[in-house]
Amino acid sequence: MATQKYRGLTEGSIPKQMLLFAMPMFISSVFQQLYNAVDTLIVGNVLGDQELASVASSGSMIFLMTGFIFGISAGAGVVIARFFGAQDKERLHKAVHTTVAIGLICGLTLAALGFFFTPWLLELMATPDDVMPHSVLYFRIYSLGCITVVLYNFGACILQSIGDSRSPMIFLIISAISNVILDLVFIWGLGGGVGSAALATVLSQGLSALLVFSKLIRLGRQGHPYGVSISAIKIDMPMLRNVISQGFPSGIQNSVTSISHIVVQGNINLFGATAMAGCGTHMKIEGFAFLPIMCFSMALATFVSQNLGANKTDRVMGGIRFGLICSIIAAQIVGVILFFGASFFVRLFSENQEVIYYGASQIKIAALFAFVLAIDHCSIGILRGFGRPVIAMGVVLAIWCLFRIVFITVMLHYYIYDIFVIFWTFPLTWSMTAVLFIYFLLRETNKLKRKAEADAAAGY
Numbered sequence: 001m002a003t004q005k006y007r008g009l010t011e012g013s014i015p016k017q018m019l020l021f022a023m024p025m026f027i028s029s030v031f032q033q034l035y036n037a038v039d040t041l042i043v044g045n046v047l048g049d050q051e052l053a054s055v056a057s058s059g060s061m062i063f064l065m066t067g068f069i070f071g072i073s074a075g076a077g078v079v080i081a082r083f084f085g086a087q088d089k090e091r092l093h094k095a096v097h098t099t100v101a102i103g104l105i106c107g108l109t110l111a112a113l114g115f116f117f118t119p120w121l122l123e124l125m126a127t128p129d130d131v132m133p134h135s136v137l138y139f140r141i142y143s144l145g146c147i148t149v150v151l152y153n154f155g156a157c158i159l160q161s162i163g164d165s166r167s168p169m170i171f172l173i174i175s176a177i178s179n180v181i182l183d184l185v186f187i188w189g190l191g192g193g194v195g196s197a198a199l200a201t202v203l204s205q206g207l208s209a210l211l212v213f214s215k216l217i218r219l220g221r222q223g224h225p226y227g228v229s230i231s232a233i234k235i236d237m238p239m240l241r242n243v244i245s246q247g248f249p250s251g252i253q254n255s256v257t258s259i260s261h262i263v264v265q266g267n268i269n270l271f272g273a274t275a276m277a278g279c280g281t282h283m284k285i286e287g288f289a290f291l292p293i294m295c296f297s298m299a300l301a302t303f304v305s306q307n308l309g310a311n312k313t314d315r316v317m318g319g320i321r322f323g324l325i326c327s328i329i330a331a332q333i334v335g336v337i338l339f340f341g342a343s344f345f346v347r348l349f350s351e352n353q354e355v356i357y358y359g360a361s362q363i364k365i366a367a368l369f370a371f372v373l374a375i376d377h378c379s380i381g382i383l384r385g386f387g388r389p390v391i392a393m394g395v396v397l398a399i400w401c402l403f404r405i406v407f408i409t410v411m412l413h414y415y416i417y418d419i420f421v422i423f424w425t426f427p428l429t430w431s432m433t434a435v436l437f438i439y440f441l442l443r444e445t446n447k448l449k450r451k452a453e454a455d456a457a458a459g460y
Contacts (some may be wrong), residue, residue, distance in 0.1 A: 008163040009303045010085050010310040014318045019326075022299040024169035025160070029291045031176035033284075067254030069106045069150050073157045075247020076102065078305045078384050079239075080161035080226070085309025089225040091239070096158055096225070097232045098239040100216075103154035107147030114143025121262070137195045145202025148209045155212035161302055162226045171211040179204035249389035253396045260401040264422060267408055271358075271419050278358025281349045285359070286366055289338055292330035293374045296323045297381035304385025313452040317445065320382055327374040335370030338363055362423045369427035372434050379437035383444065391440050399433045 009017050076099040083092040118139040122132060152175075156168035179200055186196035213228065220227030268279050300323040307315040338345065346359035380392040404425055411421045 008081075008084055009306045009319075010312060010315065014315060015322055018296075018299055018303060018319060018322060021160075021163060021165050021302070022295045022323075022326075024165040025298060026291055026295040028165075028169035028172040029295060030288075031173045033287045033291060034176060066110070066146070066149060066153075067258040068251035069103075069110060070153055071249075071251030071254040072102060072106065072243070072247035073099070073150075073154045074250045074301070074384060075245075075389065076154070076243045077157040077161040078246050078301060078387065078389075079242050080158060081302045081305035081385075082309040082387075084162045084226065085306035088309075093225040093232070094236045094239045095243070096216075096228060097234060098236045098243060099154055099158060100228055100233050101235050102240070102243065103150055104147075104233070107150035110150060111144055111146045114146055115140050118143060138198045141195050141198035142202060145198075145205060148202060148206040152205060152209040152212055155209065155216055158216060158226065158228075159212065160298065161305075163302070163306070165299075167215050168212060171208045171215075174211065175204045175208035178207055246384070246387065246389055249393040250384065253389075253393040256397050256401045260405050263405050264408060264425075267412055267422055268419065274352060274354040275358050275419060277350060277352070278346065278355040278360075279362055281346050281355065281359040282362040282366070284349075285338065285342075285345045285363055289331060289334040289367060289370045290373070292334065293327055293370075293377045296327035296330075296374070297377040299323060299381075300378055301381040301385040304382055305387075308385065308387075313448055316448065320441075320445065323382075324375070324378050327378045328371045331370040331374040335367040338370075339367040342367070358419065361420070365420075365423045366426060369430055372427065372430045375434040376430055376437060379434075379441055382441060383437075386444050386448075388440075388444060391444075392437075395433050395436045395440070399429050399436070403432070404429045 009021060011017075076095065080092065080095045080099065083095055119136055122135050122139070152171070156171070159165070159167050182200035182203055183197060186200050190196070216228035217230070218227070220229040220232075265276075265279075268275055300319065303319040303323065304316050307313075307319065342360035342363040343356055346356045346363070349359075350356065380396070383389060383392045407428075408422055408425050411425075412418075
């Protein structure tokens with residue numbers, strides 16, 4: 001068996017190891033967000049506001065299609081990281097190949113369901129008639145290519161779980177550049193419509209999936225237990241139960257959250273195509289404030305899981321403190337930039353004054369509370385690392401889904417018919433979940449400290 005290539009996150013300086021791990025994820029996320037933004041920007045400036053509305057409002061739909069699957073992959077990542085930290089090569093090998101098999105099944109299923117149910121889902125979102133044809137075309141083409149999105153995500157998750165965030169970064173940068181080039185060729189050069197934008201996305205994501213699995217197969221040929229061998233891809237039932245127990249709550253959390261986003265998007269759609277375009281543009285721009293948050297959330301999940309596997313309690317506690325502080329500071333710095341540059345950023349996508357008004361208004365409100373969102377998502381990552389995804393799921397479902405839907409529905413239809421009700425509901429629900437997450441984090445870390453003290457007293 002070849003010597004392991006990656007040391008993971010169980011040794012060395014905590015700040016250095018976490019930053020070296022999180023930084024490539026941040027860079028790759030920046031490129032991903034950039035090519036998503038460029039995709040929308042090209043559509044908005046070349047094709048028009050209706051086409052912009054159909055693409056810009058795609059976030060909720062796409063998250064509905066992929067959210068459950070990505071939750072499963074996050075659970076698989078926690079399992080792989082735990083076995084990697086414990087140096088359990090046999091179970092690590094089984095976890096990796098079970099994860100790949102799950103990804104293949106999920107990707108094919110998602111492609112079929114997305115293609116056939118797209119019109120129904122768009123009607124559920126109250127998509128206006130003038131936007132509907134473009135939206136159906138865009139989502140159906142995207143759905144057919146969903147397997148590439150899923151496979152890249154699962155493959156990147158495996159690499160990140162063993163401490164390699166650099167390779168997925170490189171693959172995603174290549175994919176992002178190819179997506180921009182294809183957008184320009186298909187839409188600007190050849191005069192294609194929103195279907196061309198979807199095709200460009202699918203092809204570029206297919207390239208990233210090909211690259212990540214080429215890396216994993218190469219590692220498998222070198223004899224690494226975290227590499228992939230085509231002949232070994234199969235479901236190991238005990239490992240499947242392990243992955244599902246960790247990933248299913250996260251998948252349910254993502255799916256139900258995406259349903260709440262669809263309900264919210266449906267309420268936004270009531271205000272017309274310009275509101276859809278403005279709020280959809282906000283989602284693309286706000287994604288930049290979300291980047292440091294998600295990077296540290298993913299880094300914390302892997303860091304906590306690996307070090308729990310290695311039974312290094314002090315490193316777990318130190319990593320939690322450092323990751324939370326860095327995420328909060330970085331998120332709010334980006335939030336300040338977005339607050340003062342809101343109108344400028346929206347104007348890059350559309351010169352329509354109504355679109356700018358809606359988009360900039362929502363950006364400014366959300367940007368003030370970026371630090372709260374950092375607390376929320378880092379807490380979710382930490383709880384996943386602890387193997388407590390059910391807690392995160394329960395909090396998110398109660399506040400971000402149930403309360404958010406009821407609050408918006410009641411307020412809009414019975415009290416104040418104003419889109420700003422929707423805008424302010426997000427920071428309200430972020431703040432409520434932050435309070436709950438702080439309580440649960442304190443409870444789980446105190447449990448960990450007591451266990452470590454008991455093990456030390458027993459001489460373990």
